[in-house]
Amino acid sequence: MLSKLGRIDSRVLYLILLIAFIVPLLCPLGLPMIISDEIKRTYDLIESLPEGSRVVVSFDLSPGGYDELAPACAAVFNHMAMKGLRLIGMSFWDAGPSLLDRSLAGSLYVDKEYGDDYVNLGFLAGGENAMAAAARDIRGAFPSDFHDNPTANMPIFEGVQSLKDVEMVIVVATGNPGVPEWIRQVGDPMGVPIATIVIAGLVADYAPYIQSKQLIGMIPGLRGAAGYESLIDMLGRGTAGLDAQSVAHLMILIFVLVGNIVYFAERSREKEESAKEGAA
Amino acid sequence: MLRTATLAVTFLAGIIVILAFFFDVGFLATAEARVQDWGVIVAAFALAMASINLVQVNIRRISSSDDATEKICAVVLLAALVVMSIIGLTQGPTSDTYNVLFDGIMAPGQSTVWALGVFYISSAAYRAFRVKNVDAGLLLFSSAFVMLGAVPIGEVIWSGIPAVSQWIVDVPNMAGMRGMLIGAGIGAFSGGLRLLLGIDRTEVG
Numbered sequence: 001m002l003s004k005l006g007r008i009d010s011r012v013l014y015l016i017l018l019i020a021f022i023v024p025l026l027c028p029l030g031l032p033m034i035i036s037d038e039i040k041r042t043y044d045l046i047e048s049l050p051e052g053s054r055v056v057v058s059f060d061l062s063p064g065g066y067d068e069l070a071p072a073c074a075a076v077f078n079h080m081a082m083k084g085l086r087l088i089g090m091s092f093w094d095a096g097p098s099l100l101d102r103s104l105a106g107s108l109y110v111d112k113e114y115g116d117d118y119v120n121l122g123f124l125a126g127g128e129n130a131m132a133a134a135a136r137d138i139r140g141a142f143p144s145d146f147h148d149n150p151t152a153n154m155p156i157f158e159g160v161q162s163l164k165d166v167e168m169v170i171v172v173a174t175g176n177p178g179v180p181e182w183i184r185q186v187g188d189p190m191g192v193p194i195a196t197i198v199i200a201g202l203v204a205d206y207a208p209y210i211q212s213k214q215l216i217g218m219i220p221g222l223r224g225a226a227g228y229e230s231l232i233d234m235l236g237r238g239t240a241g242l243d244a245q246s247v248a249h250l251m252i253l254i255f256v257l258v259g260n261i262v263y264f265a266e267r268s269r270e271k272e273e274s275a276k277e278g279a280a
Numbered sequence: 281m282l283r284t285a286t287l288a289v290t291f292l293a294g295i296i297v298i299l300a301f302f303f304d305v306g307f308l309a310t311a312e313a314r315v316q317d318w319g320v321i322v323a324a325f326a327l328a329m330a331s332i333n334l335v336q337v338n339i340r341r342i343s344s345s346d347d348a349t350e351k352i353c354a355v356v357l358l359a360a361l362v363v364m365s366i367i368g369l370t371q372g373p374t375s376d377t378y379n380v381l382f383d384g385i386m387a388p389g390q391s392t393v394w395a396l397g398v399f400y401i402s403s404a405a406y407r408a409f410r411v412k413n414v415d416a417g418l419l420l421f422s423s424a425f426v427m428l429g430a431v432p433i434g435e436v437i438w439s440g441i442p443a444v445s446q447w448i449v450d451v452p453n454m455a456g457m458r459g460m461l462i463g464a465g466i467g468a469f470s471g472g473l474r475l476l477l478g479i480d481r482t483e484v485g
Contacts, residue, residue, distance in 0.1 A: 008406075010403040013399075013402055013403050013406055014399045014402070014403070017398070017399060017402050018399075031431075031432035031433055031436060032432050032435060032436070033432065034431075034432055034435070034442065062390060062394075063386060063387035063388075063389075063390040063391060064390040064391055064393060064394030065394060066387065066391065067391050067394075067395070095382075095386070095387075097373070098373065098374075098379070098382050098383075098387075099387070101374070102383070122373075124320060125320060125323040125324045125326075125327055126319050126320040126322075126323030126324070127323070129316055129319035129320065129323065130319070130320050130323065132316050133313075133316040133317060133319070133320050136313060136316065137313070140317075141320070146373070146374060147374050148372065148374075200430060203430075203449070204426075204449055204453050204457065205457065207449050207450065207453060207454055207457065208454055208457050208458050208461060211450070211454060220430075223430060223431065242431065242432060243432075245431055246431040246432055246433035246434075247433065248398065249427045249428060249430065249431050249433065249434075250428070250431075250433055251402070252398075252401065252402050252405055252427070253424050253427060253428070255402055255405050255406040256405045256406065256409045256420065256424075258406070259405070259406040259407060259409060259410070260409075260410060260411055260420075263410045263411075
């Protein structure tokens with residue numbers, strides 16, 4: 001039995017995992033929500049901004065990571081729209097602007113006025129250097145937006161020369177350039193508070209920035225989305241997906257446990273056999 | 281001559297940005313702004329160069345490879361590059377055609393590859409994550425606590441899991457990550473200095 005388990009086909013494991021994903025999506029378990037301090041601090045900062053404040057959203061992500069972050073983006077954008085905050089979107093990853101357009105279209109910003117309440121500035125090549133250029137002179141770095149509209153006379157930029165003039169930066173990140181670069185070019189030198197919506201795999205990497213308060217808040221993937229949806233009282237895809245993620249994490253740990261039981265059983269059997277051979 | 285000029289430009293660009301960071305002087309700030317603007321332009325050219333390089337490499341692969349699958353992949357890649365470039369350049373990246381290709385092929389394709397990772401991880405975890413020694417045991421137990429602490433089911437299993445998970449992230453992980461960050465910072469400083477002073481000449485060949 002155990003030796004059969006040791007040689008189990010990978011496709012069986014894939015199927016078990018797939019079922020573990022699908023069942024909680026169809027029949028939610030209603031597990032309790034976790035709202036960490038980092039999620040709460042992001043919420044509190046957005047909540048504390050007066051109506052009309054400008055928040056830069058840097059969409060530094062790939063389409064691969066977008067699905068994990070989309071529910072959190074929707075929750076944060078909805079909160080910002082409800083608070084009447086103005087959103088200045090930009091990206092230093094080539095696929096970012098298209099994904100930002102998609103994310104905005106699924107949020108309450110769709111009913112707001114483009115160019116006044118929100119804008120998608122598009123992509124700027126050059127990574128950290130481009131961030132520095134945009135931080136120094138935002139309209140100089142983006143003379144036109146993603147939809148080819150000139151930014152010179154857009155109402156959203158009235159009184160904004162550099163990123164010193166915005167109230168907050170939210171970095172939606174799946175890698176570099178991303179959070180560390182924003183901290184180096186804007187957070188530390190300009191004193192602008194930075195929060196991030198980040199894939200779960202990067203949480204440990206960015207934890208030191210939270211402790212040093214260089215990052216004010218962090219919304220990690222689906223868990224962050226579910227917590228944020230609960231805070232703004234608008235349950236969505238984050239809450240629905242969290243049960244599936246829970247069961248998948250548990251299933252992977254069960255795989256590891258079973259794998260180790262098989263490993264130790266086989267090792268013990270081999271030892272017994274070699275001891276018998278030695279005795280013979 | 282070309283090598284000396286390249287080294288001189290590297291030194292000048294670097295020293296202007298460094299001085300502008302430490303000294304709030306008008307002409308230095310203007311010079312820094314110009315250098316940053318040039319950096320953006322050079323990066324845009326680098327993207328174009330990368331595309332040309334991609335075409336060259338894949339044309340070579342089509343003409344010289346014996347592997348039929350590799351040839352097909354190269355043809356598909358070049359076709360995608362040409363189609364997306366033509367549509368992007370002629371109709372713009374917000375046109376309906378571009379969006380159909382982006383939303384219908386590129387985004388779901390990348391999402392699929394990303395999502396498949398979890399299946400490979402599960403299989404690898406089953407076959408390779410063995411407690412063969414104390415180090416592997418520590419890794420297994422800490423990863424189990426962090427994985428369960430990251431999702432609500434951890435608290436359902438045992439109410440102490442989130443606290444243990446948070447301690448692992450805040451203390452041992454933090455110590456390691458800070459060490460790595462400081463090390464990387466010193467390395468970047470040293471590398472930058474070598475580049476500025478012309479000791480490291482890999483970029484000029």
